[in-house]
């Protein structure tokens with residue numbers, strides 16, 4: 001099968017959710033429509049946050065936000081982790097673990113000092129239920145660990161703007177090794193995915209692929 005060359009957290013989450021959906025979306029490359037309002041809101045918050053951390057004047061951009069976006073942006077702007085020193089923003093980072101490539105685009109990396117870094121992820125919807133083992137956490141911590149060549153002092157913060165709370169995951173050498181093992185195992189499963197073994201589920205009312213899933 002023509003599997004994706006670089007596995008992103010979204011791909012890995014889709015695989016965990018449904019192998020058939022992964023096949024339709026990322027092997028057959030069939031893209032189904034998403035909710036435009038939520039997508040736009042997230043896009044605007046990520047854009048203004050990126051400009052702000054890069055030192056760009058955002059006063060005119062702020063005026064163009066609607067009330068919901070303004071409320072989310074004000075929560076992010078006053079967030080404790082958003083006050084730390086920016087290192088990178090909207091940063092694409094890939095890492096090779098075993099024989100497989102993983103990667104994605106980080107919202108921001110900030111630091112408290114030279115030995116304590118925080119990957120920030122802004123959520124205009126809710127944060128993941130199991131944040132410690134979410135694929136986004138595992139891929140980005142593993143990738144940043146290799147990029148910075150450190151295994152201590154790496155943290156991941158989900159900034160949940162909907163519920164105005166932070167979910168902090170602190171990593172260490174042991175946890176990073178566990179992340180790598182888990183990621184490689186999932187990549188191996190994806191590499192051995194057999195189209196003929198994929199069957200349609202029964203409870204598919206909420207699935208955007210139900211109409212074309214066979």
Ligand code: SF4
Pocket residue numbers: 018019020021024199200201202203204207208209210213214
């Ligand atoms: S309809 Fe069911 S099997 Fe098909 S892609 Fe959706 S969740 Fe997966």
